Amino acid sequence: MRFTIKSAEPGIAGFSSQCGTSHPSIDTHVQCRYGQGVEKPRPMRNWALLGYVVLSCGARKGSPVQTTALSHHGALRLDILRHLSEHPEPFAPGAPRFWDDPHISASMLAAHLDSTNDAASRRPSVIDASVRWLLSALDLHPNHALLDLGCGPGLYSERFARAGLRVTGIDASQRSIAYARAHATERQLAIDYRHGDYLAMNFRHDFDAVVLIYGDLCALAPAQRDHLLAAISTALKADGRFALDVTTPRRHTATGDLNHWQAYDAGFWRPTPHLVLTQGFAYPDRAIFLEQYVVIDTDTTVTVYRNWFQDYTVATITEALERHGFAIDGVGSDLTGRPADPDAEWIGVVGHKR
Numbered sequence: 416m417r418f419t420i421k422s423a424e425p426g427i428a429g430f431s432s433q434c435g436t437s438h439p440s441i442d443t444h445v446q447c448r449y450g451q452g453v454e455k456p457r458p459m460r461n462w463a464l465l466g467y468v469v470l471s472c473g474a475r476k477g478s479p480v481q482t483t484a485l486s487h488h489g490a491l492r493l494d495i496l497r498h499l500s501e502h503p504e505p506f507a508p509g510a511p512r513f514w515d516d517p518h519i520s521a522s523m524l525a526a527h528l529d530s531t532n533d534a535a536s537r538r539p540s541v542i543d544a545s546v547r548w549l550l551s552a553l554d555l556h557p558n559h560a561l562l563d564l565g566c567g568p569g570l571y572s573e574r575f576a577r578a579g580l581r582v583t584g585i586d587a588s589q590r591s592i593a594y595a596r597a598h599a600t601e602r603q604l605a606i607d608y609r610h611g612d613y614l615a616m617n618f619r620h621d622f623d624a625v626v627l628i629y630g631d632l633c634a635l636a637p638a639q640r641d642h643l644l645a646a647i648s649t650a651l652k653a654d655g656r657f658a659l660d661v662t663t664p665r666r667h668t669a670t671g672d673l674n675h676w677q678a679y680d681a682g683f684w685r686p687t688p689h690l691v692l693t694q695g696f697a698y699p700d701r702a703i704f705l706e707q708y709v710v711i712d713t714d715t716t717v718t719v720y721r722n723w724f725q726d727y728t729v730a731t732i733t734e735a736l737e738r739h740g741f742a743i744d745g746v747g748s749d750l751t752g753r754p755a756d757p758d759a760e761w762i763g764v765v766g767h768k769r
């Protein structure tokens with residue numbers, strides 16, 4: 416299948432560059448913190464969303480053991496690590512709101528702004544190519560209103576604004592939004608940046624186009640995805656356009672299962688010495704993959720960060736979008752106009768509200 420785009424300009428299709436590596440990036444995480452204090456035992460798998468959660472672990476199901484740290488009276492709690500090496504329930508959350516942790520949010524912003532790799536955002540050359548292509552593929556013209564969901568530090572928003580669009584950007588990271596606002600102000604770009612959760616947005620027929628770029632849809636469990644697609648539809652004017660990209664199972668077949676550790680004096684997760692156990696869990700029957708980062712501080716506190724990926728095929732993303740009243744105008748292997756390819760790790764989709 417190739418991209419077949421309404422009013423695509425000849426010569427615009429066919430950009431290059433491999434798209435992104437997955438990276439600690441996203442949302443819906445609850446912290447499993449083995450902190451201090453006495454907590455009531457909870458059964459295994461009984462994760463609660465209470466700002467943070469103390470995870471109950473047990474060697475046997477039905478005999479949960481409450482944990483305060485990885486060491487207990489001088490003994491290493493191997494049962495905790497054993498528990499964390501089991502596949503969790505799909506979309507069981509990890510540490511909450513870690514994008515607002517002072518250190519992690521700074522690491523994340525630096526990753527977004529690092530133009531040498533595709534870790535958190537794609538490289539500038541790819542972003543340029545995407546915006547150029549999307550302006551054409553979505554038939555966008557000056558003064559059109561565009562909503563950039565998960566705008567991060569505004570790499571796409573600014574480019575769309577420079578093309579004359581009226582841009583609104585939403586992101587859950589306070590730090591990214593603060594950076595994006597300051598950057599736009601310096602450049603005298605009037606972009607409406609909003610700090611918040613796009614799952615809670617309630618726009619009504621305000622936008623000519625909505626973009627959701629760099630796999631954000633994949634982080635959502637099916638019910639959340641459906642909620643977001645419905646909210647996007649409501650946010651769009653009649654016949655409004657959308658563009659989004661999702662990973663395919665290829666991406667995680669290529670990654671494969673992960674299981675390694677690394678000790679740091681300081682790093683992405685912490686400014687202080689810590690150990691990171693990096694794990695990957697595949698759920699091939701459901702096209703789901705989990706990247707799990709178990710961070711252990713020197714006081715033996717354990718925090719679990721999770722990036723869930725719901726991978727898609729052209730058929731499954733088409734089904735989800737059509738079910739929400741969208742028509743697909745083009746499917747490719749990215750958002751720069753590269754044709755669809757069954758071996759690609761990404762799918763880019765453009766379409767409109769029916």
Ligand SMILES: C[S@@+](CC[C@H](N)C(=O)[O-])C[C@H]1O[C@@H](n2cnc3c(N)ncnc32)[C@H](O)[C@@H]1O
Nearest residue numbers: 440442536565566567586587588612613628629
């Ligand atoms: C992979 S990054 C992509 C950022 C940007 N689209 C880009 O490609 O440069 C995902 C972004 O979405 C934001 N995000 C994730 N979940 C969100 C939510 N529920 N509401 C608002 N922003 C969210 C994150 O803070 C992060 O900035």
